[in-house]
Amino acid sequence: MLNYISEILKRKDLLIYLVKSGLKAENRNSYLGYFWWLLDPLLNVIVYYFLVVVLLGRGGPGYPVYLVIGLVVWRWINTTVNSSAKSITKYTSIINQVYLPKAIFPLSLSITQLFNFCFGLIVIAIFLAAFGYVPGWQIIFLPVIILITLIFLGALSLFVSYITVFVRDIDNVLSHVLRLFFYSSPIIWEGSRLKESNLPEQFHLILDLNPVAILLNAYRAILMEQQTPQFLGLFVLTIVSIIAVLYMLYHYNKNEHKIIKVL
Template identity: 55%
Template sequence: MKTYLKEMLSRKDLLYYLVRSGLKAEHRNSYLGYLWWLLDPLLNVMVFYFLVVVILDRGDTENFPLFLVIGLIVWRCISSTLSSSSGSIMRYSSIVSQVYLPKALFPISFTLTQLFNFAFGFLVIAAFLIWFGVMPGWEVVFLPLLVLIQTVFLLAIGMILAYVTVFVRDLENVLQYVTRVFFYASPIIWEGGRLPPEYSWAVTYNPVAVIVTSYRDVLMYGNLPDFLGLGIILVLSIAAIWFMVWYYSRHEHKIIKSL
């Protein structure tokens, strides 16, 4: 495993290339290019605001558009990272099958790519905070911690999905429905989720719900984040990453045979 980690560190130039090429590829044939990083969350807020407030006559939460934009931007980062990471090794299958590279680098690169996109989302959140006159308190100092925990969590899940997808190609299709379940089971567009009381545990123990709510606590409500929930997510994610690095180092030769 130590040798594998050293190999990964020696390939940091490749990691940089993968992140840069991933950013360019996302909007290669788009007229607006990187401007979509700002427009996409804004358009999402407009669509869901129309759905929840105009059509369903819900959204009684104070400063609901701000509530909505924080949830949607965080969710966009989570869902897009999981979706892209799951097929990261398959995307570079032609390179993987010809040149030896630590396969764990591919889900890492896609996670970092989406993290860069997530940074643009904060510009939109900042604009909404200013528009609604909401000034975050000193609790905003925990914002980098939230980003770190979210990134570690997504990296852990991404490494698992990337490996399994090589052998179970249908996983990418199934993942669309799994993420949809998490979307509606988490407080993304409704406060506290919309599950019946007997299924409230699905929100309480939902890592996505913990992360999204913590962002709102820090940016919108001036409250401390859920340190217990975040701590559990961080510890389990680090353990999963450690295990997956070990697993990649021992079993990634099977990837070549399956491609």
């Protein structure tokens, strides 16, 4: 596996190229271009604010900031997982002609979406300033939380892209699985409200162990509440994600020939 990781590092120029081309391709035929990276999360906030606050009468004075953090982070997660499903299959022509470590494709996509998320952070900063939220010294943990999220998404990307090569229907199932995570996570609903609902007690543990909820709570703690995040949950998530990444790299190395054969 060390040789496989070394092979990926040798292809860093290709990795950089894939990231750059991915950033350009997303808005290639758009009139507004990269401005959509700012406009898209903003429009999402407006839609869900109208739904939750105007129509349902929920949410307090700080809800817009709570909402924008949840939607921007979720957009990063959702886009990365959805896109990674086809990260290998869409490069079939290249893979069949030249040997390349297949893991490089989902990994490059994860990094591409990280750059998109950075634009979402600008939208979050605008909302924080508009509603009078000033992060405290805990803001120093923000790069750490972003790195943990990136490792987590890297593990998911490697897994989803590998499975999709052999079971193409996974691509269709993903949207439903992600929708389930969207509504079971504190994205548009406050975490306390989810627990106050009529869910059976055993489902509360599932909500607490939800990795999306762990990440969202960490972002909100340092950006909104001037508190340190819950490091235990983040530590467990980091360790599990690193193990998953290493296992998937080992699995890719062992089954490269199978991927080529199926493609």
